[in-house]
Amino acid sequence: MSRENVMKSRAIxxxxxxxxxxxxxxxxxxxxxxxxxxxxxxxxxxxxVSTFIANGEIDTEFIPVESEHSAMSAAIGAEAAGARTMTATSSAGLALMWEELLLAASNRLPIVLTLVNRTLSGPININCDHSDGMGARDTGWIQIYAENNQEAYDNYIQAFPIAEDPRVHLPVMICQDGFITSHAVENIELLEDAPVKAFVGEYEPEEFLLNPGKPVSVGPYSVSAYAMEAKKAQEAAMERAGEVILEVGECFGKMSGRSYGFFEEYRTEDAEYLMIIMGSAAGTAKAAVDLLREEGHKVGVLKLRVFRPFPEKEIAEAISRSGCRAVAIMDRCESYNGCSGPLGSEIPAGLYRNKVMTQTVNYIYGLAGRDFTVDHVRDIFAELEEVAQGTMKAPNHKYIGLRE
Amino acid sequence: MKNTVEIRWHGRGGQGAKTAALLLADVAFKTGCCVQGFPEYGPERMGAPITAFNRISEEKIRVHSNIYDPDYVVVVDETLLHSVHVTDGLKEDGAIIVNTAKSAKEIRPLLRGYKGRVLTVDARHISEKMLGRNFPNTPMLAATAAATGIMSREKFLREMEASFAHKFAKKPEVIRGNMAALEMAYDKAEIDMMRTTGNSSGKKAGKSSKEMKRSA
Structure with a gap:
């Protein structure tokens, strides 16, 4: 992908x-x-995608496999051979890929996986939460979450230039909320084929298995004397991914008019109370913020887009910059650690490391498709106000919308 | 949200309520609106009660929750009136549109005190007459378009004809019947709307239903 001469696209x-x-x-x-x-x-x-292939619109090699474990194994083989490879899954499918997810990342294979977020069992349930993606948060994959169909589309196009950048060489997971985003028809602005193709470019890996001129081995045993260095190199790549994500997000803006960063700050400038949230519920939170602002409440939303690498310093700076009095940290996932969800532990840790001592309250919402509404957002902001004023003790790890 | 029409569909799995919601989103999009069309997924099986939703707005729609205070409710299967609280949260200045051979007067006692407009469309009859089979979602879609007034009759019919031409490219003979079913249901709903509007009040109609309930 050329970062200098980005082709502009008309919006469709x-x-x-x-x-x-x-x-x-x-x-x-x-x-x-x-x-x-x-x-x-x-x-x-x-x-x-099978239909596109059958109609001759694309020449992707589709491999029907007997499980997700095999899907990710085949993806690893194909990507290692030098082919641009992608797959799609949800929930238990991602869980069954677990062993292979770690191999894809540690072998530095820029596979793109589109994850349609769905809860993990049990109880068996097909609806949305982030427990599948969060379950894979330490597998070494870059993770980018979408608020709506537009962002799922935009993020997907950016995934390849991020994953394949020589500074990164890591797999990318593009996440969207199951059913809420995946099955809802909404407006979208598509881009033209030619600029998108130019933006993504041809895949030209430096090293690959099917290159007789430069033989390499992929996935060999490593003794303890060397394995830790490999892991450190992988971690360093994740750290470098941040700058690449920002570069690609900016270039994408030149093509489409829509730029992307680690997160979106919505009406946070003078906010006294903030909500940090990921995925489709961020839209609901923004709508609630508009209503509350009209009523005179200084509230805002920080919508987290990039979860891995985790932009802890930037989040801390954003919270500090807003000067807010209290922050609601929203988790659409349970950690079963007895004290917080994943964002509920990572964000306060980042605030502490960056010496930002703003009051935080961790809420769990939307598990297994439980609806999350504008009224819920109102209730949470009202609670934050009381906590900040000292008229209420800060709850922690509180469930929203639970049946009584 | 301002300038937003919210619609909740009640049907049974297999009757096409979800398809109708998606079609309505489609046709509203073509007339330049911001749209949402989405179903609520439960344990899907034929005959189980399902809901689907539409938001149609002049502005970008950001809310991603179900709809609890709809402007309109569409009931594709009247047997649901006995088991599902279809009028929950329904705005009194909105309307409920029911697929039934009965009159609004006969249906109102089943609506748990709802005081707004009640429109009835015999979608089964229309569908069987025009299509030879019971596809209630097509007439219900037309009745909903008429009741909500989100687009003109001409625009609606023109866009639907284009959709049908695409959808039924391999069996164009069914397009005429579908269009006739749409027109019939649209006109019935439009007349009903004008009548209730002429009365100037869902509320007035509501009162009479309450009286009716008492006497029953």
């Missing part, structure tokens, strides 16, 4: 679901290989 107004939007992006990227196994709510993606 359309309406489609999140799954359709990502499939449309896949058609534009035309990856070399897609191994996949169907699982709700991501099933439509391999279905639609």
């Amino acid at each position: 107004p359309e309406r489609m679901s999140g799954n359709e939007a990502v499939s449309f992006a896949i058609r534009q990227v035309n990856p070399d290989v897609m191994p996949a196994f169907p699982i709700t709510p991501s099933t439509e993606i391999p279905q639609m």
Whole structure:
């Protein structure tokens, strides 16, 4: 991808679901290989891609496999061979890939996985929460979350230039909320094929298995005398990924008019109370903030987009900059650690390390598809106000929208 | 949200309520609106009660929750009136549109005191007459478009015809019947709306229903 001469694209107004939007992006990227196994709510993606292939619109090699474990194994093989490879999954499908997720990252294979977030069992449930993505948070994958179909589409196009950058060489997970985003038809502005193709570029790996001129081995045993250095090198790549994500996000803006950073600050400038939230619920939170602002409440939303690498310093700076009195940290996932969700532990740790001592309250919401509404956001901001004024003791790890 | 019409669909799995919501989003998009069309997924099975939702607005829609205070409720299967609280949160200045052969007067006692407008469309009859089979979602879609007034009759029919031409490219013979079903349901709902508007009040109609309830 050329960062200097980015081709501008006309916006094509359309309406489609999140799954359709990502499939449309896949058609534009035309990856070399897609191994996949169907699982709700991501099933439509391999279905639609298969249709594109059958219609001769793309020449991706689709590999039907017998499980997600095999899907990620085949993705690793294909990517190591030098092919641009992607797959799609959800929930238990991602869980079954777990062993391979770590191999993909440690072998530095820039595979792109589109994750349609769905809860993990049990109870068995098909609806959205972030427990699948969060379960894979320490597997070495870059993770980017979307608020809506537009962001799922935009993030997907950015995934390849991020993953394949020589400074990074890590796999990327592009996440969207199951059903809420994946199955809802909404407006979207698509981009033209040619600029997208130019933006993503041709995949030219420096080293790959099917290169007789430069033989390499992938995934060998490493003795303790060397293995730790490999892990440190992988960690360093994740640290470098941050700058690449920002570069690509800015370039994407030149093409589309929509730039992206680690997170979006919505009406945070003079906010007294902030909510940090990821995914589709961020839209609901923004709508609530607009209503509350009209009523005179100084509230704002920090929508986290990039979860891995974790932009802890930038989040701390944003909170410090806003000068807010209290922050609600929203987790659509349980950690079962007895004290907090994943964001509920990582964000306060980052604040502490960066010496920002703002009061935080961790809330758990939306598990297994439990609806999250504008009224919930109102209640949370009202609670934050009371906590900051000292009329209420700060709750922690509090569940929102629970049946009584 | 300002300038936003919110619609909640009640149907049974397999009747096409979800498809109708997506089609309405589609046709509203084509007339330049910001749209959302989405179903609520439960344990999907034929015949189980399902809900689907529409938001249609002049502005960008950001809320991603279900709809609890709809402007309109559409009931694709009237047997749901006995088991689902379809009027929950329904705005009194909105309307409920029910697929039934009965009159609004007969339906109102089943609506748990709802005082707004009640429109009835015999979608089964229309569908069987025009299409030869019971596809209630097509007439219900037309009735909803008429009731909400989110686009003109001409625009609605023109866009739907284009959709059908695409959808039924391989069996164009069904397009005419579908269009006739749409027109019939649209006109019935429009007349009903004008009548209730002429009365100037869902509220007035509501009162009479309360009286009716008491006497029953």
